[in-house]
Amino acid sequence: MNVPIKADIVIVGAGMVGSLLAAALKHLPLNIILIDPAVVTLPDVDAPFEPRVSALTRASQNVLTQVGAWELVTQYRHSPFTSMQVREEEGRGELQFKAQDIGEDYLGCLVENRVLQWALTTVAINADNVEFLAPEQLTQLERYPQHWRVTLASGKVIDTPLVVGADGAMSAVRKLSAITMETWDYQQQAIVCTVQTQKPHDSCARQVFLKTGPLAFLPLSKPDYCSIVWSAKDEQAKWLLSLSESDFKQELARAFGYELGEVLWCDQRYAFPLIARHAERYTLDGLALVGDAAHTIHPLAGQGVNLGFLDAAVLAEEIARGMARGLPIAHRQILQKYSLRRRHHNALMMHSMTALERLYAAKQPSLIMLRNEGVGFVNNQTWLKHFFEKQAMGLEGDLPQLAQNCSA
Ligand SMILES: Cc1cc2nc3c(=O)[nH]c(=O)nc-3n(C[C@H](O)[C@H](O)[C@H](O)COP(=O)(O)OP(=O)(O)OC[C@H]3O[C@@H](n4cnc5c(N)ncnc54)[C@H](O)[C@@H]3O)c2cc1C
Structure with missing residues (x-):
């Protein structure tokens, strides 16, 4: 066996969420290893649009700005949207949300996934405390009393007190640590x-x-x-x-x-x-799941990566707070705090999406009437419309510092 190398944190997966986590930890005195099977490169500015795009909330944009990735995104292609319109095929009502109603220039922004991933990975790789291993892949995970032993496809072995699974919906970290999932x-x-x-x-x-x-x-x-x-x-x-x-x-x-x-x-x-998936727990001793490794959600409200960005920002915040109090990086209090702040919030969002999908799929006349009445009611209540506009921007609730308002 190769002699194990040591790291304070191993982040498995340099997708949008894993790269953001590394970027958000770049100011801390930590030695971080980030692993991915692939390196994402930026396509030509006049290449066709990538089919996968993300509708980012303003909260996500704030996070990207504060870690230094938004300026890279804006050098490429992005598309702010100033209004949102939701209607039903045969319904009477139509919901319209406008940024100008709440004194904003826009509600959110569409960005190609590849651009986001490239911008975030670039920030992470350029950080002094991040080592990027790619192409590389997690193959084994073993728990020791004080650390995890991470084995990679190349045969490299890393010992670390904290493993973060940011390796997507089919997460190897989740499977190898035997965390079960609820699926729909x-x-x-x-x-x-x-x-x-x-x-x-x-x-x-x-x-x-x-x-x-x-x-x-x-x-x-x-x-x-x-x-x-x-x-x-x-x-x-x-x-x-x-x-x-x-x-x-x-x-x-x-x-x-x-x-x-x-x-x-x-x-x-x-x-x-x-498929909606929710990990039965987000943390174990010395291990945390973030992004799609912890939850996948119906895309009808474009929330998936926005939730993942908040996971990463909250985990980074709790690690920084714990370290400021002199706690070891993988201290149970840090991980519990992360899980408490994120799991319930994500569960609520997932159940709301499922309920909305069911409500709109329903064909019973009583539910169709309820939908139409509901849309009409929301449209006539300025305060309620403003509430939904703020929700769409992601600027409500328990926000980490990185997601709070900043000048973009
Ligand atoms: C059709 C559709 C539309 C969507 N639209 C939106 C939207 O508008 N807004 C929104 O917020 N979300 C949207 N989403 C959801 C969003 O795309 C996901 O939530 C997001 O991609 C999750 O990012 P992630 O970094 O957690 O995971 P991933 O993007 O899956 O990244 C995981 C990374 O881990 C790496 N990896 C995997 N296995 C290993 C291993 N063994 N070792 C090391 N690395 C590994 C992978 O190479 C990858 O880079 C949409 C989803 C779908 C399906």
Whole structure:
């Protein structure tokens, strides 16, 4: 066996959330190892839009700004949205949220995942206290009385008091540490692709609840380009994927009620199975899960990575606070505090998404009436609309310092 090297923290996974955690810890006197099977590079500025984009809340943008990644994102492509519109295929009501109603310039921002990951990894790699091992991969995890032993595919061995699993939905850290999951299969697939529409999007993020699931048109940085997320039952998704490009464009424009006119062009389609997962616990002795390793959520409110960014920011905050009090880095109080601040919050968001998905999937007349009445009520109550606008910006609740308002 190779002689073990030592690290204060091993972060497994340099996706958006793992890289953010490393970047958020860059000022602390720690020796951090960040591991990923791949290194993300930035594509050409005029490369086609990536099919996977994230609708970032203002809270997430604050975190990215404060760790130094937002300035990198803005050198590339990003698309602030100034309004949001939610409607139902055959409903009477339509909800509209506008940034200007609450004195803001915009509600959130669309950024391609690859750009986010590149910006965050760049900040992490440039930090003096982070060593980036890639291409590399976790293969074994063993618990010793005072530390974890992490074995990598190359045969390298690392001993560390704190392992963080930021390795996504199929987390090896979660599996190897035997943390179980609660799962909820929506039996839906999310079809994503970039489209060009006849009418401009006017920086509005739109979503329609179809009988078969939600369909979102998310505005990109070109005025007539959107990224779509079409959540459809497995059978329908299979059919949508099998359509020719021209049939798919027609079906898409029709499903969206021609709100942005015809769909003129669409890029390759990709499908993601939709499964909500929640780890039964976020921490063990000397171990924590963050991001999709801890939870995956229906994309209908675009919250997944926003929750993951808050996990990483809260964990970094609790580590810094613990260290300031002289606690060892993996002290139980630090990890418990992290779990307490995040698990309940994420569970609430996940259950709300499932409830919303169920409410909109329901066909009973009483529930349809309830939806329409609810939409009408919210639209007529200025205070309630402002409440939802603030929620959409992610600026409510127990926010870590990094997520609080800062000038971008
Ligand atoms: C269709 C769709 C649309 C979405 N839209 C939005 C949106 O608008 N807004 C939003 O907030 N969220 C959205 N999400 C969710 C969001 O994409 C995820 O929450 C986010 O990608 C999770 O980031 P992560 O860093 O936790 O995990 P990942 O992005 O999965 O990263 C995990 C990393 O770990 C690495 N890894 C894996 N295994 C190992 C190993 N054994 N050793 C070392 N490294 C490993 C991987 O290479 C990867 O880099 C959407 C999701 C879907 C499916």
